[in-house]
Amino acid sequence: MERRKVTFKLYPDAQEVERLTVWIHLHCELYNAALEERIDAYRKHAKSISYYDQQNVLPEIKVARPEYVELGSHALQQTLRRLDLAFQAFYRRVKAGQTPGFPRFRSSKRFTGFCYPDPAGWKILQHGGRGATLRIGSGRSAMSIRARGKHRFGDSTRPNDLTITRRNNQWFASVTLRVSAEDCARERTGDDHRGVDFGISDWATFDNGERVSNPRFLRNALPKLSRLQRERARKKKNSIRYRRLSRQTATLHERIANVRRDFLHKETTRMAMSCAALATEELRTKNMTRSAKGTQEMPGWMVRQKAGLNREILSAGLGMAHQMLSYKVIETGSRLHLSNTRQLKPSQRCAGCWEIVPKTLAQRTHVCPHCGYIAPRDQNAASVVLIDALMPGTGVAARPKPLPQWGKSKSVTRETTAKASPDI
Structure with a gap:
C-alpha cells in the first residue's frame, strides 16, 4: 500500500x-x-x-x-x-x-x-x-x-x-x-532515456538540448512584496491597517507557493510519464543555500550576492522537484537514477572523453581541450549523468572512461529505483 x-x-x-x-x-x-x-x-x-x-x-x-x-x-x-x-x-x-x-x-x-x-x-x-x-x-x-x-x-x-x-x-x-x-499507477506515454540538469538560468536542461525556462515566481512578485512590506513598516504595529497589510503579504506569499507547486507538479509529471529512465544528480539544497556570513573571527565576503543566489535556488524548488519525482516514477513504472555529485562532478566532466575539465561558474559553455567536444554547460552535465546511469559498474572509480557506443546498449543499464535512494 x-x-x-x-x-x-x-x-x-x-x-x-x-x-x-x-x-x-x-x-x-x-x-x-x-x-x-x-x-x-x-x-x-x-x-x-x-x-x-x-x-x-x-x-x-x-x-x-x-x-x-x-x-x-x-x-x-x-x-x-x-x-x-x-x-x-x-x-x-x-x-x-x-x-x-x-x-x-x-x-x-x-x-x-x-x-x-x-x-x-x-x-x-x-x-x-x-x-x-x-x-x-x-x-x-x-x-x-x-x-x-x-x-x-x-x-x-x-x-x-x-x-x-x-x-x-x-x-x-x-x-x-x-x-x-494499482490505483496509484499512471500510464507512461514514452520510453525515452533522458538526463536532466536542474539549475537557475534554465529550470531544467535535458541531454538532447531541450530546456525548461525558470518561471522565477518570487522575483516577479518581489516589487509588489517590497511595496507591501514598506507600507506595513510605516504603520503602527497591531493596528487595523498593519494587520490588513500583513494579511495581504501572507496572501501573496501563499499565491507564490501555490503557483510554484503547480508548476513543479506539471513538469515532474511530464518527465515521469515520458521517460522510462530519468537521470540527474543529487542535490543538497541545504548545503547549496548555506549563508556566506561566516563568523566574527572569519567574516564572509559577497554576502548579499550569495543571499540573492540562495533566494533564487529556494524559489526554483529543486528539492521539492526531487521529492515529487521520487514517487511519480514509481507510479509510471519508470526509474530514477541519482548520480553522486562529489564522485561524478557532472559540471566539470566531459561527456565526450570523460576527462575532468575545470570551469568557473561564469563559464556557461563546455569546451574540452582533450577531445574538442563543445556543448552548453548544463547540457553537457545532463549527458554526463545519463552516461553514468546507462553504464555498468558500481561507481565512477570502476569506469574512469565511458565504454564505446554507450547509448546503444540497453541491457547493461544501471538505474537506481527511487525507493533505494537514501536522500529522497
Whole structure:
C-alpha cells in the first residue's frame, strides 16, 4: 500500500470557526504546558520527562479540564508526540555539533493546527465532483464542515490520518490515504532515456538540448512584496491597517507557493510519464543555500550576492522537484537514477572523453581541450549523468572512461529505483 496526501479546503461557518479556534488554543496550551513541565523538571530535579510520562497524565487533565474531552484522546496524544519530536530533533542537532535550536513556546496565533493520527473520530465524505464534507466527532457535538477537493484514486482508498491547519485565516484539511499500487499507477506515454540538469538560468536542461525556462515566481512578485512590506513598516504595529497589510503579504506569499507547486507538479509529471529512465544528480539544497556570513573571527565576503543566489535556488524548488519525482516514477513504472555529485562532478566532466575539465561558474559553455567536444554547460552535465546511469559498474572509480557506443546498449543499464535512494 502506498501513501498519498490530498488537501481539502474547508468552508466553516462562524460557529465552526470559533469552535476550531478554541480547539487550536487548547492544543497550543497543552503543548506549552508540556514544554514547561519538561523544563522545570530538568531545572529543579535534573530529571528528563518522556512522552509516555506526559501521555499517562492526560486522563487526569481531562477530569480537571472537561473542555479537553471533545478534542479526542488521540489528537491530544499527537500534540504531545509533536513536542517529543521537537526534543528528539534538538538532541540530534546537539550531538551533531549543529545549532541546537531548543524547542520554544508557541502562541495560539502561530500554532498551525492539530492532527488525528488515525481514522478514529473523523470522516471525510465525497459528494461527487469536488464537493465534500468533513465530519469531526460523534453525536450531538459532532461538526460537519463543508469542504472542497478531490483525489484521483478510487473508492478503495483507506484514510490514515487527518491534519487540520489554519493559514492566513483559511482552514485546510490534509488527509493521508492508503492507496493500492494499482490505483496509484499512471500510464507512461514514452520510453525515452533522458538526463536532466536542474539549475537557475534554465529550470531544467535535458541531454538532447531541450530546456525548461525558470518561471522565477518570487522575483516577479518581489516589487509588489517590497511595496507591501514598506507600507506595513510605516504603520503602527497591531493596528487595523498593519494587520490588513500583513494579511495581504501572507496572501501573496501563499499565491507564490501555490503557483510554484503547480508548476513543479506539471513538469515532474511530464518527465515521469515520458521517460522510462530519468537521470540527474543529487542535490543538497541545504548545503547549496548555506549563508556566506561566516563568523566574527572569519567574516564572509559577497554576502548579499550569495543571499540573492540562495533566494533564487529556494524559489526554483529543486528539492521539492526531487521529492515529487521520487514517487511519480514509481507510479509510471519508470526509474530514477541519482548520480553522486562529489564522485561524478557532472559540471566539470566531459561527456565526450570523460576527462575532468575545470570551469568557473561564469563559464556557461563546455569546451574540452582533450577531445574538442563543445556543448552548453548544463547540457553537457545532463549527458554526463545519463552516461553514468546507462553504464555498468558500481561507481565512477570502476569506469574512469565511458565504454564505446554507450547509448546503444540497453541491457547493461544501471538505474537506481527511487525507493533505494537514501536522500529522497
